[in-house]
Amino acid sequence: MRNLLYVMIRFILVGFMFTSxxxxxxPRNDGNEPRQGHxxxxxxxLRQLTPEANRIxxxxxxxxxxxxxxxxxxxxxxxxxxxxxTLNFVEGHLSYKAFLSDGQEISYSTRGEHIWHSQCxxxxxxxxxxxxxxxxxxxxxxxxxxxxxxxxxxxxxxxxKAALVMSERKLYLFNSYTNHWxxxxxxxxxxxxxxxxxxxVAITTTRRMIVIDLPSETQFEENLLxxxxxxxxxxxxxxxxxxxDKLWMFRHQTQNFEEVDLMD
Numbered sequence: 498m499r500n501l502l503y504v505m506i507r508f509i510l511v512g513f514m515f516t517s518x519x520x521x522x523x524p525r526n527d528g529n530e531p532r533q534g535h536x537x538x539x540x541x542x543l544r545q546l547t548p549e550a551n552r553i554x555x556x557x558x559x560x561x562x563x564x565x566x567x568x569x570x571x572x573x574x575x576x577x578x579x580x581x582x583t584l585n586f587v588e589g590h591l592s593y594k595a596f597l598s599d600g601q602e603i604s605y606s607t608r609g610e611h612i613w614h615s616q617c618x619x620x621x622x623x624x625x626x627x628x629x630x631x632x633x634x635x636x637x638x639x640x641x642x643x644x645x646x647x648x649x650x651x652x653x654x655x656x657x658k659a660a661l662v663m664s665e666r667k668l669y670l671f672n673s674y675t676n677h678w679x680x681x682x683x684x685x686x687x688x689x690x691x692x693x694x695x696x697x698v699a700i701t702t703t704r705r706m707i708v709i710d711l712p713s714e715t716q717f718e719e720n721l722l723x724x725x726x727x728x729x730x731x732x733x734x735x736x737x738x739x740x741x742d743k744l745w746m747f748r749h750q751t752q753n754f755e756e757v758d759l760m761d
């Protein structure tokens with residue numbers, strides 16, 4: 498009996514010593530840690546963010562866009578005069594400021610918009626953003642706003658009195674005489690050329706020729722009848738469009754297209 502009691506006491510002492518040694522060797526395993534698969538995922542509280550950090554974090558993600566310069570597929574034989582850019586703009590903090598030739602300053606807030614393209618030439622400047630089209634000229638009192646359909650690809654062509662922004666479905670023309678954006682729908686056609694000389698704009702597509710008188714905003718058209726224009730020339734009194742066997746001449750005085758057969 499005494500031997501049995503002695504054995505039991507030794508067994509208890511050995512077990513206590515083993516337990517004490519394990520706790521010392523593993524101080525983090527104190528029985529209060531969560532079980533495997535139930536780790537504490539609480540985050541350390543962040544410091545209060547500055548207004549600028551909040552603006553950056555809450556800003557909408559930039560929309561991927563491709564705005565490129567339009568390259569004409571038709572030979573342009575126009576003898577252009579020297580063009581001087583008579584106004585300027587600078588990018589400020591969330592704004593664009595245009596400086597006109599008379600010293601006037603016109604500002605546009607770009608808050609909430611991403612600038613895709615900006616350019617000045619001649620008597621006008623334009624902006625293309627993810628939401629709007631903006632134009633300003635020396636006769637403007639504010640940036641003139643136009644709207645596009647949010648397509649991803651645009652091409653831009655600049656004249657000294659008009660600018661053209663092109664998508665796959667629409668043409669957006671900024672007219673510096675009237676400070677308006679005009680929209681021309683494309684009817685299963687591809688634009689091939691754009692030109693601007695003084696108060697006239699000439700556009701050719703795979704289906705038609707378009708001439709626009711900028712001061713009156715009047716548009717004149719002529720169907721190509723399955724022909725293609727390979728060359729054009731703008732002059733003071735008329736515009737010539739050449740195909741392989743015909744010439745279409747637009748007279749400014751009569752505001753009509755005249756057709757001439759080149760094979761006679």
